[in-house]
Amino acid sequence: MNRFAETLYDSYGQEFRVDELLYEDKTDHQHLVIFHNAAFGRVMALDGVIQTTEKDEFIYHEMLVHVPLIAHGGAGRVLIIGGGDGAALREVAKHRQVDEIVMVEIDSGVIDVCRKYLPGHSAGAFDDPRLELVIEDGLEYVTRTDAKFDVIITDSTDPIGPGESLFGERFYRACHGRLLPGGVLATQNGVCFMQLEEAAATARRFRSIYTDWHFYSAAVPTYVGGIMVFGWASDDPQLRRLTRAEIGRRYLQSGIETRYYTPEIHRAAFALPRYLLEAIGKACNAAC
Amino acid sequence: MRRVEAIHPGRGNYFRDLARIHGTPVLLVDSQKIRHQYLALKAALPGVKLYYAIKALPHRQVISVLAGLGAGFEIASSGELELLRQVRINPRSTIHTHPIKRDRDIRQALRFGCTTFVIDNTEELLKFIPYKHRIGLMLRLSFRSDDAVVDLSRKFGCPPEDAPELIRLAARLGIHIKGLSFHVGSQCRTPDMHVHAVNVCNQIIRQTHDLGAAPMSLLDIGGGFPVGYDRQVPSIETFTAPITQTLKQLPLHVTVAAEPGRFLVAPAGTALVSVIGKAWREGRFWYYLDDGIYGLFSGQVFDHARYPLAVFSATGRRYPGVLAGPTCDSIDVIAENVMLPELHIGDIVLGRQMGAYTIASATGFNSLPPAKVVILDGWRPDETRLAPARTMPAKPRPA
Ligand SMILES: Cc1ncc(COP(=O)(O)O)c(C=O)c1O
Numbered sequence: 001m002n003r004f005a006e007t008l009y010d011s012y013g014q015e016f017r018v019d020e021l022l023y024e025d026k027t028d029h030q031h032l033v034i035f036h037n038a039a040f041g042r043v044m045a046l047d048g049v050i051q052t053t054e055k056d057e058f059i060y061h062e063m064l065v066h067v068p069l070i071a072h073g074g075a076g077r078v079l080i081i082g083g084g085d086g087a088a089l090r091e092v093a094k095h096r097q098v099d100e101i102v103m104v105e106i107d108s109g110v111i112d113v114c115r116k117y118l119p120g121h122s123a124g125a126f127d128d129p130r131l132e133l134v135i136e137d138g139l140e141y142v143t144r145t146d147a148k149f150d151v152i153i154t155d156s157t158d159p160i161g162p163g164e165s166l167f168g169e170r171f172y173r174a175c176h177g178r179l180l181p182g183g184v185l186a187t188q189n190g191v192c193f194m195q196l197e198e199a200a201a202t203a204r205r206f207r208s209i210y211t212d213w214h215f216y217s218a219a220v221p222t223y224v225g226g227i228m229v230f231g232w233a234s235d236d237p238q239l240r241r242l243t244r245a246e247i248g249r250r251y252l253q254s255g256i257e258t259r260y261y262t263p264e265i266h267r268a269a270f271a272l273p274r275y276l277l278e279a280i281g282k283a284c285n286a287a288c
Numbered sequence: 289m290r291r292v293e294a295i296h297p298g299r300g301n302y303f304r305d306l307a308r309i310h311g312t313p314v315l316l317v318d319s320q321k322i323r324h325q326y327l328a329l330k331a332a333l334p335g336v337k338l339y340y341a342i343k344a345l346p347h348r349q350v351i352s353v354l355a356g357l358g359a360g361f362e363i364a365s366s367g368e369l370e371l372l373r374q375v376r377i378n379p380r381s382t383i384h385t386h387p388i389k390r391d392r393d394i395r396q397a398l399r400f401g402c403t404t405f406v407i408d409n410t411e412e413l414l415k416f417i418p419y420k421h422r423i424g425l426m427l428r429l430s431f432r433s434d435d436a437v438v439d440l441s442r443k444f445g446c447p448p449e450d451a452p453e454l455i456r457l458a459a460r461l462g463i464h465i466k467g468l469s470f471h472v473g474s475q476c477r478t479p480d481m482h483v484h485a486v487n488v489c490n491q492i493i494r495q496t497h498d499l500g501a502a503p504m505s506l507l508d509i510g511g512g513f514p515v516g517y518d519r520q521v522p523s524i525e526t527f528t529a530p531i532t533q534t535l536k537q538l539p540l541h542v543t544v545a546a547e548p549g550r551f552l553v554a555p556a557g558t559a560l561v562s563v564i565g566k567a568w569r570e571g572r573f574w575y576y577l578d579d580g581i582y583g584l585f586s587g588q589v590f591d592h593a594r595y596p597l598a599v600f601s602a603t604g605r606r607y608p609g610v611l612a613g614p615t616c617d618s619i620d621v622i623a624e625n626v627m628l629p630e631l632h633i634g635d636i637v638l639g640r641q642m643g644a645y646t647i648a649s650a651t652g653f654n655s656l657p658p659a660k661v662v663i664l665d666g667w668r669p670d671e672t673r674l675a676p677a678r679t680m681p682a683k684p685r686p687a
Binding site for chain 2: 005007008009010011031047160161164187192194195196197
């Protein structure tokens with residue numbers, strides 16, 4: 001019986017028993033594996049780092065998608081950058097008021113592999129008629145396109161790796177230009193206890209581009225090391241100041257079913273621990 | 289004067305066959321010998337984890353053979369890392385030891401899954417601030433040795449007296465120095481400098497510990513384990529015995545690692561080159577071979593090695609000769625002033641102990657293609673014990 005040890009950190013890490021190796025690809029300077037583990041179901045790892053598992057992906061994807069979509073309230077056009085496994089797309093597709101979804105993924109191979117080995121992630125969403133799938137580098141797409149969106153979501157890998165350019169100033173600036181009035185950008189920003197610099201760097205870039213920005217959090221078991229954070233950037237400060245009642249009303253109206261997301265969690269997720277506030281240069285959670 | 293062994297031609301069929309099959313120049317690498325060397329060093333350094341310095345002979349099959357025995361791998365560049373990736377080496381058993389790296393080298397190593405790096409100065413330490421939660425650093429100390437054929441402490445390494453300061457700075461930055469490393473030089477004649485270095489490191493590790501800093505738990509004693517070229521070297525157990533004794537003084541929480549290159553692969557390599565030209569100039573035979581200083585014999589320049597050479601000849605008579613490489617450069621001479629049996633075009637010249645730092649540093653000068661590398665699994669049994677050269681009274685050919 002084999003084991004998979006994550007190679008993210010030198011002195012700490014998680015290990016999985018590999019009950020069955022389902023897929024392995026070491027071509028193109030990257031190493032992609034999918035295996036089955038008794039506790040987490042099918043697990044996908046890229047370059048030694050866990051990307052997603054069947055058992056806990058709902059936490060990540062619901063928070064990545066529903067927080068910005070419900071906060072926006074009337075998003076019709078949604079852009080997803082990355083997210084080749086299809087789960088962010090699946091969650092976006094749950095929102096009936098969305099009439100156009102553009103998903104930009106750099107590697108069509110990842111989509112094929114995930115549709116085959118992680119079918120529950122996309123759950124048929126790749127066949128949604130509202131979807132326009134673009135196989136292209138995310139940074140190139142947002143810098144060249146004229147299209148504008150209500151919500152932009154980046155579902156990227158770690159900044160050390162193929163997702164690097166999706167954490168840069170140029171990308172955040174280009175996204176800003178692609179947002180419709182009242183639009184919002186939500187990003188994957190890592191596990192802040194272990195990778196504080198990642199959130200701090202994003203904060204520095206957001207600060208110079210967006211009127212209102214912050215982070216919100218969720219604890220995803222296989223992104224080890226405590227809470228992970230999502231970046232939040234918009235020119236409309238009201239989006240993250242909705243009341244619990246308003247969020248609850250929108251949630252009910254949307255009719256979506258969730259397993260992690262609740263209106264209370266939505267609000268509470270923006271309350272950040274003191275060490276993170278210090279790292280992103282904010283004095284408090286509320287007004288600033 | 290360099291001696292060239294003469295082997296009876298009857299014993300040369302095996303090599304002639306290999307030369308015919310693979311062509312020359314060719315580097316034959318015996319994987320059984322690599323296994324033997326690895327196990328010998330493992331036995332001579334009990335409890336020490338060995339990381340093969342792949343720069344010595346960066347070859348996929350060599351890496352696979354050593355991985356099969358449980359070796360780890362020492363890398364110094366992103367190119368070496370790529371080679372390990374191709375051979376599917378577990379990144380957990382790799383260490384990146386180049387003291388100077390670009391940000392993108394660090395990122396590529398992290399992306400591969402290698403999280404151990406080496407620094408020896410402040411600038412290099414600062415490069416790790418963004419990655420401090422991911423990595424473990426070793427601080428490389430310098431110990432100059434006159435005893436080593438190749439000095440590896442001139443260009444790199446922090447003087448031991450500066451180490452505490454750098455360790456304190458790292459702690460202030462929140463970067464953990466998990467251990468110390470040194471590389472006293474390659475092809476060391478004595479273990480004295482290793483012993484001295486271990487003693488100094490032991491002191492620093494204990495002092496740091498006493499100061500209440502995060503404990504250092506790793507000591508990497510580098511390479512330097514010698515093999516016999518033109519002169520005898522002590523057996524590996526003899527060489528390592530005093531090192532092993534000194535390592536026993538380390539605190540129990542310290543793990544020891546080594547980065548052997550030469551010792552593991554040099555004895556496994558045998559070069560075959562062919563005589564492609566012959567001239568009589570100024571009282572000597574000049575033999576032009578199909579590879580030389582710019583190729584397989586580059587170690588004579590870069591690694592200061594003098595490889596034991598052999599030819600296949602039954603005649604007892606010897607003449608002054610020169611073995612020269614194929615390029616147009618006049619420094620491309622492998623051996624001058626040697627006494628040789630008369631050779632003929634097509635004859636084979638054999639070089640022993642040529643696994644390490646030979647093909648690895650070959651250039652493409654004159655657009656000559658590099659020698660082929662052929663991995664064998666053991667020599668044919670009747671050829672393993674080649675007769676030692678019979679010393680023939682050499683008589684110069686009358687002019
Ligand atoms: C950092 C480092 N480690 C290990 C080695 C291997 O040394 P040796 O071949 O003497 O074992 C070298 C050789 O240059 C080196 O620079």
